[in-house]
Amino acid sequence: xxxxxxxxxxxxxxxxxxxxxxxxxxxxxxxxxxxxxxxxxxxxxxxxxxxxxxxxxxxxxxxxxxxxxxxxxxxxxxxxxxxxxxxxxxxxxxxxxxxxxxxxxxxxxxxxxxxxxxxxxxxxxxxxxxxxxxxxxxxxxxxxxxxxxxxxxxxxxxxxxxxxxxxxxxxxxxxxxxxxxxxxxxxxxxxxxxxxxxxxxxxxxxxxxxxxxxxxxxxxxxxxxxxxxxxxxxxxxxxxxxxxxxxxxxxxxxxxxxxxxxxxxxxxxxxxxxxxxxxxxxxxxxxxxxxxxxxxxxxxxxxxxxxxxxxxxxxx
Amino acid sequence: xxxxxxxxxxxxxxxxxxxxxxxxxxxxxxxxxxxxxxxxxxxxxxxxxxxxxxxxxxxxxxxxxxxxxxxxxxxxxxxxxxxxxxxxxxxxxxxxxxxxxxxxxxxxxxxxxxxxxxxxxxxxxxxxxxxxxxxxxxxxxxxxxxxxxxxxxxxxxxxxxxxxxxxxxxxxxxxxxxxxxxxxxxxxxxxxxxxxxxxxxxxxxxxxxxxxxxxxxxxxxxxxxxxxxxxxxxxxxxxxxxxxxxxxxxxxxxxxxxxxxxxxxxxxxxxxxxxxxxxxxxxxxxxxxxxxxxxxxxxxxxxxxxxxxxxxxxxxxxxxxxxxxxxxxxxxxxxxxxxxxxxxxxxxxxxxxxxxxxxxxxxxxxxxxxxxxxxxxxxxxxxxxxxxxxxxxxxxxxxxxxxxxxxxxxxxxxxxxxxxxxxxxxxxxxxxxxxxxxxxxxxxxxxxxxxxxxxxxxxxxxxxxxxxxxxxxxxxxxxxxxxxxxxxxxxxxxxxxxxxxxxxxxxxxxxxxxxxx
Ligand SMILES: Nc1ncnc2c1ncn2[C@@H]1O[C@H](COP(=O)(O)OP(=O)(O)O)[C@@H](O)[C@H]1O
Ligand SMILES: [Mg+2]
Numbered sequence: 001x002x003x004x005x006x007x008x009x010x011x012x013x014x015x016x017x018x019x020x021x022x023x024x025x026x027x028x029x030x031x032x033x034x035x036x037x038x039x040x041x042x043x044x045x046x047x048x049x050x051x052x053x054x055x056x057x058x059x060x061x062x063x064x065x066x067x068x069x070x071x072x073x074x075x076x077x078x079x080x081x082x083x084x085x086x087x088x089x090x091x092x093x094x095x096x097x098x099x100x101x102x103x104x105x106x107x108x109x110x111x112x113x114x115x116x117x118x119x120x121x122x123x124x125x126x127x128x129x130x131x132x133x134x135x136x137x138x139x140x141x142x143x144x145x146x147x148x149x150x151x152x153x154x155x156x157x158x159x160x161x162x163x164x165x166x167x168x169x170x171x172x173x174x175x176x177x178x179x180x181x182x183x184x185x186x187x188x189x190x191x192x193x194x195x196x197x198x199x200x201x202x203x204x205x206x207x208x209x210x211x212x213x214x215x216x217x218x219x220x221x222x223x224x225x226x227x228x229x230x231x232x233x234x235x236x237x238x239x240x241x242x243x244x245x246x247x248x249x250x251x252x253x254x255x256x257x258x259x260x261x262x263x264x265x266x267x268x269x270x271x272x273x274x275x276x277x278x279x280x281x282x283x284x285x286x287x288x289x290x291x292x293x294x295x296x297x298x299x300x301x302x303x304x305x306x307x308x309x310x311x312x313x314x315x316x
Numbered sequence: 317x318x319x320x321x322x323x324x325x326x327x328x329x330x331x332x333x334x335x336x337x338x339x340x341x342x343x344x345x346x347x348x349x350x351x352x353x354x355x356x357x358x359x360x361x362x363x364x365x366x367x368x369x370x371x372x373x374x375x376x377x378x379x380x381x382x383x384x385x386x387x388x389x390x391x392x393x394x395x396x397x398x399x400x401x402x403x404x405x406x407x408x409x410x411x412x413x414x415x416x417x418x419x420x421x422x423x424x425x426x427x428x429x430x431x432x433x434x435x436x437x438x439x440x441x442x443x444x445x446x447x448x449x450x451x452x453x454x455x456x457x458x459x460x461x462x463x464x465x466x467x468x469x470x471x472x473x474x475x476x477x478x479x480x481x482x483x484x485x486x487x488x489x490x491x492x493x494x495x496x497x498x499x500x501x502x503x504x505x506x507x508x509x510x511x512x513x514x515x516x517x518x519x520x521x522x523x524x525x526x527x528x529x530x531x532x533x534x535x536x537x538x539x540x541x542x543x544x545x546x547x548x549x550x551x552x553x554x555x556x557x558x559x560x561x562x563x564x565x566x567x568x569x570x571x572x573x574x575x576x577x578x579x580x581x582x583x584x585x586x587x588x589x590x591x592x593x594x595x596x597x598x599x600x601x602x603x604x605x606x607x608x609x610x611x612x613x614x615x616x617x618x619x620x621x622x623x624x625x626x627x628x629x630x631x632x633x634x635x636x637x638x639x640x641x642x643x644x645x646x647x648x649x650x651x652x653x654x655x656x657x658x659x660x661x662x663x664x665x666x667x668x669x670x671x672x673x674x675x676x677x678x679x680x681x682x683x684x685x686x687x688x689x690x691x692x693x694x695x696x697x698x699x700x701x702x703x704x705x706x707x708x709x710x711x712x713x714x715x716x717x718x719x720x721x722x723x724x725x726x727x728x729x730x731x732x733x734x735x736x737x738x739x740x741x742x743x744x745x746x747x748x749x750x751x752x753x754x755x756x757x758x759x760x761x762x763x764x765x766x767x768x769x770x771x772x773x774x775x776x777x778x779x780x781x782x783x784x785x786x787x788x789x790x791x792x793x794x795x796x797x798x799x800x801x802x803x804x805x806x807x808x809x810x811x812x813x814x815x816x817x818x819x820x821x822x823x824x825x826x827x828x829x830x831x832x833x
Contacts (some may be wrong), residue, residue: 168443168444169433169439169441169444170441176425184422184433186404186420187420187421189405189434212821298602306813
């Protein structure tokens with residue numbers, strides 16, 4: 001009996017913990033598909049997390065917080081886009097700067113909000129009623145049914161993005177910019193505009209993920225609330241081979257690792273520090289593998305990922 | 317005056333309307349003047365050839381009309397109206413489409429997805445599949461047969477080119493510009509292309525065809541404009557030129573055109589300088605690109621490898637050069653097994669490599685001419701690990717003179733050189749070191765007459781000096797002209813082998829995989 005409760009708990013946590021990962025990874029997949037790496041994911045998420053808390057407290061509605069978190073994520077990402085796509089700045093440098101600015105700004109401006117409770121303002125289960133099932137099935141069923149609306153939306157978004165990227169003309173244009181911007185331009189695509197769009201759209205999803213972290217999971221503002229989740233998402237992009245549906249699966253895998261390490265803490269004789277390191281170790285391993293261009297291309301990375309596009313440059 | 321309505325009805329009332337007029341167009345890249353005060357008039361329903369050597373500025377002009385480059389000065393009028401073309405998107409909206417020298421398609425997307433990209437009639441969120449029907453219609457009308465759902469990377473060069481033609485038609489092209497479209501085509505494919513182009517013109521469209529081949533210009537054009545060093549030196553109807561005159565116009569006064577070489581002279585053959593045994597090599601995505609290929613080259617001979625682009629030649633040459641891993645099989649250079657060794661030990665064993673992707677593997681674009689020339693034996697020029705540049709410059713001056721490299725001097729950055737001169741630089745560097753065997757991959761691709769004949773002469777000299785040459789080339793004429801033996805590569809394997817006196821017909825059939833037993 002205790003096992004069922006434990007398993008139900010595990011599933012519940014995994015579905016919930018996966019939400020920021022799904023949204024951020026899918027967003028970054030769209031951005032990277034256009035050929036732009038945004039290492040500012042962590043920064044976009046944390047700013048969105050704070051904006052989410054502040055605006056929810058002000059408006060009294062977490063949906064406002066979520067949306068504004070998304071918008072702020074998009075704006076911050078577009079700043080990175082402006083620097084790299086329009087002005088040709090180095091994508092790695094600009095992305096890391098975005099993250100540092102995000103971390104710095106939130107720790108400064110967030111001070112007054114630490115510990116302020118969102119009681120009553122958090123996303124609540126879509127189905128608050130009792131489940132008409134025998135007791136031994138209840139824990140499992142409620143793990144799936146008693147989630148808030150964002151959890152369900154987070155499953156639909158990668159599916160929508162799948163359709164968008166692979167079945168629409170605009171999605172094709174985004175992929176073309178990621179494969180070969182010179183060719184894309186020659187085929188009539190406005191590379192700068194398309195890349196900015198992909199960066200903004202990706203940033204919006206990343207921001208949503210950040211806002212859910214504070215509103216849906218933690219339930220208040222905590223300094224350094226993201227704790228590297230943004231970097232994990234960047235790693236998951238490669239692990240999911242730049243395919244949104246795989247991003248969904250990869251996020252669930254990573255979230256289950258996180259939930260396991262969380263649940264095992266204090267139960268087994270392994271240091272809790274070590275357990276909470278597991279997701280980060282996995283991330284570093286992924287990033288190490290994909291930093292080799294040949295591996296990356298075999299995994300299906302956009303061929304022009306990270307390379308600036310400058311008009312009138314000789315082709316070779 | 318221009319007659320707009322006449323265009324709309326397809327047939328002109330005035331015999332020939334001016335479709336495109338360019339006047340006073342100039343463009344520089346840094347110090348290089350690519351175009352100087354160019355004037356050009358192109359009339360409706362004609363194939364207008366823009367003829368000129370490498371570096372004459374042809375591609376630059378095409379790129380400006382298509383909005384890829386911005387001119388420094390000058391006016392472009394389209395159907396009499398001044399137009400400001402800031403991007404290919406703008407050009408397409410006027411009905412101007414450019415088919416560039418190398419296929420400009422996204423390799424890892426399907427034909428339909430590629431064609432949807434610039435296509436107006438689709439909303440942003442509709443599926444590229446919706447144009448498949450239109451593609452089929454165009455296929456039928458012009459006798460083109462390309463599968464809209466095929467991945468572009470699976471197509472041959474000529475099929476990719478046809479995709480670009482379909483693209484132009486889907487965009488309702490009024491002026492089609494083709495930049496050196498025949499460089500990589502077999503003669504059958506070339507004839508097919510010209511048939512399609514003639515059909516397009518009779519449909520009321522106009523064509524600006526760029527080439528550096530004089531005979532080709534005379535073959536297809538109605539009108540020829542000759543461009544030399546960025547300036548228009550002649551522009552008249554085709555019939556008003558003679559062949560000799562046209563050659564003179566293209567080359568200019570100092571026509572020290574490469575003396576006609578007679579490659580038949582053969583010396584004594586030496587021992588094997590290159591042996592490739594049962595070589596298997598994979599391509600970038602893990603497929604088998606070279607399948608159990610065995611080749612041997614002896615000192616004093618040129619062995620040619622013919623084949624249509626994409627049949628494994630690139631992987632083969634990279635594997636021999638040590639730039640790509642070998643799956644199985646062996647490679648011996650001058651008797652030394654180098655199968656699993658890096659490029660530098662191959663070079664020490666006596667291999668010289670003239671790559672196709674010159675800027676990627678051949679030179680370091682950001683380094684100077686002198687530095688590039690001593691790239692392979694720089695240790696001889698250094699003392700206590702410091703480079704002695706004065707010696708390098710001396711060597712560079714000699715090479716520049718001996719190989720006729722056009723550059724502002726040993727300290728100029730290599731990426732500022734034109735393709736032909738980069739090629740001469742690579743050859744100069746490789747030959748300075750007296751190699752035992754030279755592997756050359758498409759050594760004259762995109763080079764003009766003069767540079768081509770210089771390169772050919774060098775390759776023959778290598779052979780006469782007793783070293784061997786493996787010439788991997790997609791230019792069949794070049795292979796026939798230079799080789800003592802020819803192997804034909806098809807789908808990763810050698811399907812045909814012949815000695816001097818080959819029939820072009822047989823080779824062409826073998827290149828398409830048809831081997832008569
Ligand atoms: N993007 C570029 N950057 C610098 N120089 C260039 C560029 N494109 C062309 N050039 C130079 O302009 C001249 C004309 O080149 P191009 O138009 O390619 O000649 P063609 O097509 O007739 O062979 C050459 O000297 C070439 O080196
Ligand atoms: Mg050219």
